Amino acid sequence: MIAVNGVSKFYRSVVAVSEVSFTVDRGVTALLGPNGAGKSTLFRMLCGLTPPSRGTLRVLGADPRRDRAVRGSIGLVPQQDALFDHLTADEFVALAARTHGIDRTDVVEVSRWALTQVDLADVGTKTVGQFSKGMRQRVKVAAALVNDPQVLVLDEPLTGLDPVQRRRMIALFHRLGDEGRCVLVSSHVLDEVARLGSNVLVVAQGRLVATGDYRDLRELMDDRPHRIRLGSSDPRRLATELVRLGLISSLSFGDGGAVVETSDVDALGRQLAPLAVALGVRLDEVRPLDDDLESVFRYLVEGR
Incomplete structure (x- = not known):
C-alpha cells in the first residue's frame, strides 16, 4: 500500500x-x-x-x-x-x-x-x-x-x-x-x-x-553473544555442565539464577531442557535479556 x-x-x-x-x-x-x-x-x-x-x-x-x-x-x-x-x-x-x-x-x-x-x-x-x-x-x-x-x-x-x-x-x-x-x-x-x-x-x-x-532484527547482532537468564533449582550445577559442553561462553550468578552468554542460541535451546532433566535440575526460567527492542535499537543506531 x-x-x-x-x-x-x-x-x-x-x-x-x-x-x-x-x-x-x-x-x-x-x-x-x-x-x-x-x-x-x-x-x-x-x-x-x-x-x-x-x-x-x-x-x-x-x-x-x-x-x-x-x-x-x-x-x-x-x-x-x-x-x-x-x-x-x-x-x-x-x-x-x-x-x-x-x-x-x-x-x-x-x-x-x-x-x-x-x-x-x-x-x-x-x-x-x-x-x-x-x-x-x-x-x-x-x-x-x-x-x-x-x-x-x-x-x-x-x-x-x-x-x-x-x-x-x-x-x-x-x-x-x-x-x-x-x-x-x-x-x-x-x-x-x-x-x-x-x-x-x-x-x-x-x-x-x-x-x-x-x-528478527536481533539476528543482525551476530557479532554479539546472546545473554540469557536461567532460573533453576541448582543454577551452578546446570551452568557448569553448559560450560563443559561448550554451549555457553561466559556466566555469572545472582538472585537464584545464572546469566549466561552464548553465540549459538539455537543449540542452547535444543539441549537445555534435556540437560536439565538428565541432571535432575528443575528449570524455572529461561529469559532472553537482549532480545528487547531497546537492545536492537541501541545496537543499530549507536553501534553498541
Whole structure:
C-alpha cells in the first residue's frame, strides 16, 4: 500500500532523508527513530505535503504529491500541536470533514463517529484550547479518521496520553489495521513501539537502518553473544555442565539464577531442557535479556 524507492530530501545543504526504500502493506507498522531522525519529513512526503528531492513514493499505487484522489485516501495526524483552539471538538472534527468534501448532511454523523472512536464524544462545548495534551492528540486522530482513510499516517500520536488512553489508542490502531487499512505510526519511545506491533522500520540520521520484526532484527547482532537468564533449582550445577559442553561462553550468578552468554542460541535451546532433566535440575526460567527492542535499537543506531 506504500512503496518508497530511493527517496532523499534535501534542504539546501541539510540532508533530512537519505536513500530510503521500503514497502508497507495493511496492518500496523511502527517507524522508530530518535528525534531529528527524519520521521516527520518522510511522513510529509508520504502525504504529498512536500516532494522528494530524489527517488519515488507511491501510496496506493499513485504519487501523493500529484494525485488528489490518493491524498483523499490518506489520514494524517501531524506531530505539530497547532489546532484551532476556539473550536469545540465537534466543530474541529466537522471542519476536517468538510475540507474532505463530505456532504453537509453527513458531517455531523461522521464527526460523532470519529470522536467516539477516540473516547471524546461526550466532551460537550469545551473548546479544544481547554483540552489536555492527551485530549488534543486524540482529537487530531479523530480529525484524521473523517474521510475513512485507507492509509493512516500518525506522527507521534501517543505523546501526552495517560496509560489507559495509550492502551485504548493502540487497540484502535490495531482495529483499523485489522480492517485492511495501512497504519503507519512513528515514535521515539521504545516501549510504545513494542506495544504497537512487531513490524518495525528503524530510522537514524535520515537513513533506514533496519526493517522487519524487531525480534528478527536481533539476528543482525551476530557479532554479539546472546545473554540469557536461567532460573533453576541448582543454577551452578546446570551452568557448569553448559560450560563443559561448550554451549555457553561466559556466566555469572545472582538472585537464584545464572546469566549466561552464548553465540549459538539455537543449540542452547535444543539441549537445555534435556540437560536439565538428565541432571535432575528443575528449570524455572529461561529469559532472553537482549532480545528487547531497546537492545536492537541501541545496537543499530549507536553501534553498541
